[in-house]
Amino acid sequence: MGSLTPDFRFGNFVASIVWLVLVVLALFTVLILPIIFFSLFYVPLPIVDGQVLTPYLFFSMMVDPSRTLPIVQFFIHTDIFRAAIFPGFAFAALIAAVTIFVERKLLAKMQLRVGPLYAGKVEGIFQLLADGLKLLTKEIIVPSGADKPIFWLAPIMFVSTAAAVVALIPVASGWVVADVDVGLIAAFAILGFFPLIALLFSWASNSKYPFIGGLRALHQLIAFEIPFFLSALPVVILSSSLNLSDIARSQNIFWNIFILPINAFVFFISSLAELERIPFDLPEAESEIVAGWLTETTGMIYGLIQLGSYLKLYALAGLFVILFLGGWYGPQIFPQELIPGAHESNLPLLQMLALDGLYNPITVNSIFWFLVKTIVVIFLMLIIRGINPRIRIDILLHTGWYKLIVLTFINLFVVLMLIYGGIIGPEGVISIR
């Protein structure tokens, strides 16, 4: 501990912390609590279990377990919970964080390395936290001659656009932030913003390498958007709906991937291209154009764009699961009651642990299967990075414009033939509904 000052006293250190806590508590009591309470006069308080949810009732849940469940139940059905926590931003960000960690460890194992090791006791599990803190403390350098408003705005736009795609992904029946009737089109429309942001940011950076990277991003995403859309078209024909929840519900008998294997493949490849991951990471090709459109990013601007791209990864993996892998359907593995016999018990703690009213076996099962499938798809997307090089732009454009589009049409015709032949479809022999 060579960094301690000579006049360091442990007692003083503890005293300073105690003083800090006291001052914060005093400020909280004197200033913030009154502000909260005054503002609560003007807010219509919700009614939970026949009672108005006052702060006193809210605090009473700490001492009375029977009050906790209704309040929690009330909160998880609010819109703010869905948008901010589950299945919205916090949930997706958690998956993104886990994905980054798993990617680093997985690639390390493939490449005879150990990966992150030192941050955190177990296998460097806090490496991401350390990296995030480092990025937060880094200076943000704005290049001279940069278009400053766009330069600052683009990373925020990137994250919020990615979060907007996440908002459309249902994780279980009824568990979606925005249950839009044209959900699929909305997802594609929002995904169409990303090349625009890349191009704006690269133009705003006022540098040559980002400019080439931005142009590459634009070319690549335009070339791959058409097979991307087209590969989802037979899914819409099969389920006769654009609503993502309805598309998932239409696959409760069999998954779309069994009828549309080629389209699932095309969708997977196109989503890799949308994500700018290897082998399609041309906009960030470091041996050609330094870091592509991310060359001038520093500190948290880079962190935000990374967060956004991993949110996008989760969103596209979720979209793949919804469209082709049967959404949240899977064998029921969760029991009807979380703890059998807990309702008859006299112990209040055991009754609370039964999570009466909160625990819905079908919903929990749906979320579980959705997560399992999504993680498998993310895993496949990660493994590709370990075994493939980057491809060249002309091969990429050729793949997008010629091969993938033709492949999507093959399966589209097959599906149309099956529908007109009366084999599948609403009035088919194998009825989906």
Added chain:
Amino acid sequence: MTSLEEKIDEAKRLSLQITKETDDDRLMTLSVGPQHPGSGHFRFTIKLDGDYIVFVDPDPGYVHRGHEKMCEYRNHFQNIPHLERPVIHDSCNITYAYSLAVEDLVGITVPRRGQFIRALASELSRLSYTLYWLAIYGIFLGHSTMFMWPAGDRELLIDLLERLSGARVTNAFNIPGGVRNDIPYNFKEKCLAQVNYFEKRLKEYDNIFYNNPLVRQRTEGVGILTKEDAIKLGVTGSVLRASGVPFDVRKVEPYDVYNEIDFNVQYMKTCDSFARAYVPVLDMRESCHIIRQLLDKMPESGDVREKLQFNIKSSPGETYKRVESGRGALGYHVVSDGTPKPYRVKASVGSFRNLLALPFLLTGSKLGDMPAIYWSLNYWPVEADR
């Protein structure tokens, strides 16, 4: 295929045109290096017309340290440690050429066991260098696994060299008169085991990298350097062999014990980037073959070094000796005026010769081909600058 003269004329015409049209908005001047992740200690400016490179201006010299001049102030033994600095991964080959030249000047022959050990060290060094080069070729194409695998397997050979000489990379092992020390106890078995394991790994490189269709798409038919052009441009080593010329200094001018070793000169006739990337791997297989033979034929006992005094004097004269390094023919021209220090030392390195092909191949190719062509030329910037 147009001839070399026509291509050079076209390049000159293009460059003249470009110097006239510097204000043209169509062309973008892009600086690659020295702080570019795709350049090394080297810089070249390229002019882009859309995605096509129309003009290349290599600008080496960032790591020039004047070691030819440094040689004139040190005696032959003192020259060994600093001569190997430019390519520390291939140190045994560089010192090999210099030692051969000095021995020729002084007029001594190395004991037979010493000859075998220095050939062994140079083969291990060549393997280590080629793996390092291959790792960078992998990451230049964006293949991160191909970066890590050779870099990891290189440790095996580094370990062997460390057991042999005491240093991991800067071995200073081959010195005038032989090698510095005898091989350590149990070295033969260890060396055989690791080389045999390494040969198995080479097959896995094929599976993950060279047989990957995306790697093939990126490298096949890219940067064609025909046989005639290669000979005219004077490239050597794997670049020349990839153009269909079976030229290997170990075969055409065998030095030390190489005339007793049975090995083939591996070459390919496709002349493209893929061939230039694959010939070193074939070379590595041959090297494993050679190492096994060297270990087999090595005399069981005997001196490893001719005893020389520290300030060896040679009669006035000059000599030129070359060996096959990891990057091609590497020769040392040593002029002596009778004093212990050389009067002049001139190194003829494979890297600089291979650099001459860079503007020739890059002009007219796509920007995405740049890393695939540039690093396939087996060019080591530090060695070229010397």
